[in-house]
Amino acid sequence: MSAEPGVNVELYSRAGFGGPFTTIIRAQYLPDFIRAEGTYLPRRFQTWELGDDTFVGTRALPVPILTGEGLAIEVNRLSAPPAHALKNAESDELHFVVDGGGELDTMVGVLQVRAGDFVRIPRGIAYRWNSLTGPLHEVIITTESEITLDPENAPGSFNPDLHLDVAKPHGRPGGPVDGEYEVIYRHHDGLTSYFFDHDPLPCLDVKGAPPVIRLNIEDVHGLSVDRGGLQPARLFGSVGDRDLVFGINSRRSDRPPVHHNVDYDEVICYAAGPTPWGAIDTPGTVTWVPKGVFHQGPEEDVQPGYKAWLLETRVNLTSTPVGRKISQIMETNQFGVHPSDERAPVSV
Ligand SMILES: [Fe+2]
Structure with missing residues (x-):
């Protein structure tokens, strides 16, 4: 579903939040892809399903x-x-x-x-x-x-x-x-x-x-802005910014545009409620968007709030067999289960 049918702003970024950035205006809304074949798929993991x-x-x-x-x-x-x-x-x-x-x-x-x-x-x-x-x-x-x-x-x-x-x-x-x-x-x-x-x-x-x-994570509060978007609170880094960890707790900021983060895999852990973050409401849910897979992601500005963190890594990640068993393919609008994945996660 498009936020504004006919006008979708996409951000193509190098070096994650570092840039340079390219803005693309497109009529189509890419996160509504109907299905995908292969292994390079965004997924959401129910980590509590590991018995x-x-x-x-x-x-x-x-x-x-x-x-x-x-x-x-x-x-x-x-x-x-x-x-x-x-x-x-x-x-x-x-x-x-x-x-x-x-x-x-x-x-x-x-x-x-x-x-x-x-x-x-x-x-x-x-x-x-x-x-x-x-x-x-x-x-x-x-x-x-x-x-x-x-x-x-x-x-x-x-x-x-x-x-x-x-x-x-x-x-x-x-x-x-x-x-x-x-x-x-x-x-x-x-x-x-x-x-x-x-x-x-x-x-x-x-x-x-x-x-x-x-x-x-309770002590992490990213800057809020009335209009526009702003980089979240960075907490940890690694050599050469290969891996970066941000707090992405709820805050006042415009919803991210559809973006193509071509240099970093994005891994998010929803840590605590009480408010859902888009289609995610269970602590311990981990989402993964491989680098370059178009996605928008949920609104961050929700009250009374939630806690979450983001890992960006230049490493090319792959889900393990156990990871695939406790995860499903994810749509990249609200980070819900993709309609093409009808398989329930399996406890292992
Ligand atoms: Fe993202």
Whole structure:
């Protein structure tokens, strides 16, 4: 359905929000495509459809739903803290807590984590959940490109001095454990476990740049404008702007035009209501628009609001077999299920 039949403004952009930009006026409304064949398709993922039994077992590792060269989107669900620690040897991890929380222990200290939190855990930092306040549901970005806190366009709202939390050193030695303590390294060709007869995580003190940081999406408020559109609040970046993470919580701004974002795949996670964002109303819904696929996307200016974030990545993503099972083809107007996809997502 066209916003204004006969006059559709399209934006062709290079470098995402960076430009240069080309505006195209076209009579047709491209997001109303009737069907598509092949694998290069926008999709919406119901991440809660990954059954609890997917994550049961001694390893309980996160499950990738989208992957590319050096980047993955993973889903993690835990009902109890695993006994082991994980260490990603080659990728930085940016965790987003959709639901639940608890005490996250790391080799540089401890953090209290709750729903709506982003937690950056760089490569080479072992971590584990000491305790959970309830069932944990996370969407995790793993990327070989170093993730840095890089806020822009959020002045007066997200303030690193006020809203950033860092892991607090334990201030004690690690004691002996019953049996062995396992730290699982995740690396490009598998898993390798190191075993200890003591708890390897506690540290006496930490100085210098904090590796593990936390901020909450509630504290992210992008600039609003009465007329026109404006870039959302940028939160994180990676080397060479390969990967960018923005807060796209509801705000006053014109609805985006139909756009062709030809250099970045767009992955959005709807984090919290109460208001639907277009056709999306369930926290943990993840949308994916591969680079160059024309799309408009829902109105952002809705009250009383919602919370969401956007990952832009230059990596060429592909949905995994598990990802395809819990997703459907997406129309690119309101991001609903495309009418050509009559298949219900399957719990796995
Ligand atoms: Fe977009």
